[in-house]
Amino acid sequence: MTMKNITRGGQFLVKETKAEDIFTPEDFSEEQKMMRDSVIEFVDRELWPNKARFEKKDYAFTEEMMRKAGELGLLGVAVPEQYGGLEMGFVSTMLVCDYISGTSGSFSTAFGAHTGIGTLPITLYGTEEQKQKYVPKLASGEWFGAYCLTEPGAGSDANSGKTKAVLSDDGSHYKISGQKMWISNAGFANLFIVFARIEDDKNITGFIVENDPANGISLGEEEHKLGIHSSSTRQVFFNETKVPVENMLSERGNGFKIAMNALNVGRIKLAAACLDAQRRVIGESVKYANERIQFKTPIAKFGAIKQKLAEMATSAYVDESACYRAAKDIEDRIAMRVAEGNSHQEAELKGVEEYAIECSILKVAVSEDVQNTTDEGIQIFGGMGFSADTPMESAWRDARISRIYEGTNEINRMLSVGMLIKKAMKGHVDLLGPAMAVKDELMGIPSFDIPDYSELFAEEKEIIGKLKKAFLMIAGAGVQKFGPELEEHQQILMASADILIEIYMAESAILRTEKNAQRFGEASQEYQIAMAQLYLFNAVEKINSKGKEAIISFTEGDEQRMMLMGLKRYTKYANLPNIVALREKIADKLSAENTYCF
Known part of the structure; x- marks a missing residue:
């Protein structure tokens, strides 16, 4: 690996990239192929046959499947070995995120929220004591994490949150009060990453908060949603919840930076989480088009259907190409920083931050492609596609949230150019x-x-x-x-x-x-x-x-x-x-x- 063939984030626009310098899915190592195959086996054995259960708001089943993923080590792929993880490279973490997300948006959301924004802020910003205390439990699936950023008045404008953190008179703890909404995994989370404002600080501050109802924490009812039916999504209320001062995450006022960097990782991982969903929708659409006979001909032979199938497959191929190209760029940048003497934390933070433009690009492109693919999947199935008895209907509903997650696509478009x-x-x-x-x-x-x-x-x-x-x-x-x-x-x-x-x-x-x-x-x-x-x-x-x-x-x-x-x-x-x-x-x-x- 040399400096000359690692372009910086955004440089693709002004610097020619040679084909030999990019990473492709055909470059997966044997270890990565084995990891991919074991994830596909888990999905085909545990998730795909139970797809209907995810549509029936079976939150307990989502939690059970998350525990099974933890037992297989899938929740700790990105976590350093010293905290109970597998410490695999960025490409491998993308690979797991990709193939584990093909069946259900509910499971994909639970997995992404836990492994990404639920665990990563501690591994990237936590003190050694915080990491030793919490990360092994999160990596194994003994505990689950959730991320409390959004509020009724603070969505895209994340830094405008009203949740307050007040230092106690004796200086031993903060008392957090406020309301968070749309919190994924809230119903079964043991730990919350909470963002609150201390006094009149310009920026919010991050805290690690253990979920204890006796400590002023209460939950709203499960939200009724268009899709991701078995993803636990609730409001979380804090009423003078006591948080030890040692549970502040990073420094005071650093919460906005933590939130933005967590979103950068979340954006590229969200793109990966849309890939296998596209492949599976295309696979089901092709099978149906071959089996469905109209005018004594399989509809797969009609030009109008061919146009749909070709465009669906093309977007999946292109999305996969771009996701793994960027993932390897990030992995190489992390390795380069480690070689220069950066800590694992610093290297990963700066590595992902370097490619924030590409992360936003991928988030927008792939989330819109998965929506189009599921929409065309319904159209190929015709009337059957509108029925909840076929997989297209739930796939279409689940896909819709991906254009809103991790910053809306409108925000990400403006961010990429900005x-x-x-x-x-x-x-x-x-x-x-x-x-x-x-x-x-x-x-x-x-x-x-x-x-x-x-x-x-x-x-x-x-x-x-x-x-x-x-x-x-x-x-x-x-x-x-x-x-x-x-x-x-x-x-x-x-x-x-x-x-x-x-x-x-x-x-x-x-x-x-x-x-x-x-x-x-x-x-x-x-x-x-x-x-x-x-x-x-x-x-x-x-x-x-x-x-x-x-x-x-x-x-x-x-x-x-x-x-x-x-x-x-x-x-x-x-x-x-x-x-x-x-x-x-x-x-x-x-x-x-x-x-x-x-």
Whole structure:
């Protein structure tokens, strides 16, 4: 591992990434494959056959399955060995999160809330005493954790919470009073990570609070929700709950930072938690489409159904490519920091924080893809898809929450662009140089040379480069016009974010497929090549639309004409792909294999 091939967070936009430098699911080690297979076995044995129980608000069953996951060591994958965990790398923790989440949003939520925001704040910010006391119990499943941040008046604006922490007269403990809502795992949690404000501090502070009803802690009734029916979700009330001063998490006023960093990890893990859900929905849809006969023909043979299956499979393949690319970047950055002498805590915190932009991108892209996939799954099943007797209905309802969790998708869109601009201001990513170069290029005469597209993905990679220029052109003009006030122009930010997202996702699929074609032969990747090309075409169309929306919203006259011409130049194909043929190819392969097979 060398410095030159580890790009910093957000640098994908201005620095060419080589196919050999990215990690793909085809790079899983034997240990990782064994871990994946054992998770799939657990899901197929314990969860999938009992899918109906999760729909009947069987909270006790969710808790029972969580204990079984603990016995298998699955709750401690990311936890250091000295605290009873397996201390596996970031890619392995993503892998477990991915495959354990394929059956039920209820179990996926319980697992994610416990292993992520319930345990991680202590492993990353806790004192040695706090970690020794609590983490082994959480890693084994003896105890379960929950995360108390959201309040009736504090959602996306997490730092505006009203919960108070008042120091006792003798200085031995804090008394916490306030109300938290939408708390996952609240019904069976032994420990809460609670955020409260001390006096009139600007920022909130984190506390580790043991759940003891005799200590002023009470719970609301289970919430009635659209989906994730067996995920315990309750309000938690604190009434002068005594918390020893030694249970403050990190320093006073550091709660907002803890919350934001926990969300960064949560965002990429949430993306992973949507992957196997997509694979399983696609698998069920393909089987049904092959079995369902209409007009004496399996509906899988109809073009309208092929279009759906191909687009569903393409988004799953692309999402998987991007998630594991980013996960390995984070793992490498953590390893690099450890080698430089950072503690495990510091290395992991800074490693994930470095790729906060990618975490937000993945959260948005994959959560929207799983929603679309489940929606199309219902459509393929037709009337049966609307019935609770088939798995599509619950999958669609469970998928809906993923666009709200870990910061809404609107917040994450604006964050991705905002964080990129902040990185540029700090000199971590050079956006100014490339943006000025794009401006100069627009003023110059375009080249009329005919490029050589004989190599695999030669044109596609050139298009990716042009799409990056389109983003730099629009974002650069936006920063120039509005300066720091750009964040107030949310619709322009969101359009820019959609361009950024499509670039990262499309590039990830192309690089993964190119890498695998180089080592396994092009013939082995013919369907993956088709998916990468199909996704890129869709991305170009979306970028053209979103780019135009942004440009005509804040420019006029000659500047507008020049930027629209630039957008046209940067979203232009020399050889347009045959989209229908690509979809047919992908869908026919799915039908032949009778499952998601990529």
